[in-house]
Amino acid sequence: xxxxxxxxxxxxxxxxxxxxxxxxxxxxxxxxxxxxxxxxxxxxxxxxxxxxxxxxxxxxxxxxxxxxxxxxxxxxxxxxxxxxxxxxxxxxxxxxxxxxxxxxxxxxxxxxxxxxxxxxxxxxxxxxxxxxxxxxxxxxxxxxxxxxxxxxxxxxxxxxxxxxxxxxxxxxxx
Numbered sequence: 519x520x521x522x523x524x525x526x527x528x529x530x531x532x533x534x535x536x537x538x539x540x541x542x543x544x545x546x547x548x549x550x551x552x553x554x555x556x557x558x559x560x561x562x563x564x565x566x567x568x569x570x571x572x573x574x575x576x577x578x579x580x581x582x583x584x585x586x587x588x589x590x591x592x593x594x595x596x597x598x599x600x601x602x603x604x605x606x607x608x609x610x611x612x613x614x615x616x617x618x619x620x621x622x623x624x625x626x627x628x629x630x631x632x633x634x635x636x637x638x639x640x641x642x643x644x645x646x647x648x649x650x651x652x653x654x655x656x657x658x659x660x661x662x663x664x665x666x667x668x669x670x671x672x673x674x675x676x677x678x679x680x681x682x683x684x685x686x687x688x689x690x691x692x
Contacts, residue, residue: 532570533676542581547571547591551676560586568593568608572672577601582620590626592669604636607644609665616653624648627661 522534523541533551534540542560546552549570558565558579563586565579571593573579579595581587582603590608595601599612603620606612610624613632624630624642631649642648647657671687678686685691 532673533680549673551672570669570673572669584620592666594668594672609662611665611668627665629661629665
């Protein structure tokens, strides 16, 4: 099963699945959740996972030679994403199987559509919806409520998992 290295700081996360591998100078914020088969590696610099951010199944987070990876609060890094040496603002959703390369900066309240590829150095302004390979801003709108709601749902699910309740979204099991 997974492993959490000695340099990792856990600031009261809601849930960390036992199959996660987390190494190096990593800080996981209050209420954050780390789901099955996540890998976070940090051989230099640092990785910061913000408050109530969820890192979903099979995501890989790494640093670049130029800097660490900072992910803001109330973000959802969805299944199979690769996040590599970049900065992601608060209240962002990174869609399934997206890749965010080194030195990218994603503003607050952004949605990155599934399967997007952000090439190195891409700057995404606040309140953007981004898609494509290479990814481009396709619309501007405030995504705060939508992205916060997604992060809140994952936070509640993480608390349920921490209690051993794996059907938290099923209305019949509540």
